[in-house]
Amino acid sequence: MRELVYYVATSIDGFIADPSGGFDAFPMEGDHMATLLADYADALPAHVLDALGMRAPGTTFDTVIMGWNTLRPALDAGIESPYPHLRQVVASRGDRRVADDVTLTSDPVDAVRRLKGEDGLPIWLCGGGELAGSLRGEIDRLVLKRNPVAFGAGVPLFGHAGYSPQAFTLRATQRFESGVTIDEYVRRDERQSA
Template structure:
C-alpha cells in the first residue's frame, strides 16, 4: 500500500502560511536547501526544476494532492500544471482545473483511499491546512520543514481537524545553521486509521 506523506513548511507555532496565504516568512536559502533539492526534488515545481537544471526521480513521490488555495498560487503565477512530473490532484468542490494534467476531486478522502491501493511511489500531500485536516487520519508520514519564525496567526498545519489522539513517532530530526529543522514522523501503530 502506498503511503500518504504530508510534506510541508511550517512555523514554530504550526502555521503553514500567513493569514493572507503567503509563506514569505519561510527561509528559501541556507544550508537546509541542499537537502530539500537533493532528497525532496520530487516536490519541486517543474519550473523550479528547470531553473536549477535538475530532474526529479519520481522514486519518493509520483502523485501530489493539494487544496485549491495551494493550486491557485501556481495559477496566479500563470502555471496551470505546477508539478508536470507528478500525477496531480486538486481537492475542491467548486472549481475546475485549467489543465488536462490536473484532476479535480470533490472527495479527497475517497481519492486518497483509491490512490493508496494502486502501485507506485508515495503520495505527497502538499497542503493546504484544511485539506490536511480532512485527510489527517490517512496521513502515514509527516515531514515538517520547521522555520524559525512565529506567525501567531495564519493557516494551521491541520485546519478543522477534530480532537483525537493521533500519535506519530519521530524517525529523523535534522537541525541546520539556518535555523530550519526538518522533522520526520511516522504514524504509530493504532495512531489513527
C-alpha cells in the same frame, strides 16, 4: 500499500502560511536547502526545477494531492500544471476548470484511499491546512520543515480540524545551522498500543 506523506514547511508555532496564504517568510537560503534538493526534489514545481537546471528524479513521490487554495497561486502566475512530473490531484468543493493533466476531486478521502491501493511511490500531500485536516486519518508519515520564525496567525498545519488525537512516532530529526529542522514522524499503529 502506498503512503500518504504530508511534507510541508511550518513555522515554529504551527502555521504553514501567513493569513493571506503566503509563505515567503520561510528562509529559502541556508544549509538546509542542499538536503531538500537532494531528498525532496520531486516536490519542487517544474518552473523551479527549470530555474535550478534540475530534473525531478522521480524517486520520492509520483503523485501530489493539494487543495484548490494551494493551487491558486500557481494559476494566478499563469501556471496551470505546477507539477507535470507528478500525477496531480486537486481537491475542490466546487466545479473548477483545470489543466488536462490535473484531476479534480470533491472527495479527497476517497481519492487518497484509491491512490493508496495502486502501485507506485508515496503520495505527497502538499497542502493546504484544511485539506490536511480532512485527510489527517489517512496520513502515514509527516515530514515537517520547521522554520525559525513564529507567525502568530495564519493557516494552521491541520486547518480547523476538530480534536482527535492521533499518535505518531518521531523517526528522524535533522538540524541545520540555518535554524531549520526537518522532523519525520510515522503514524503509530494503534493495534500495537492496544
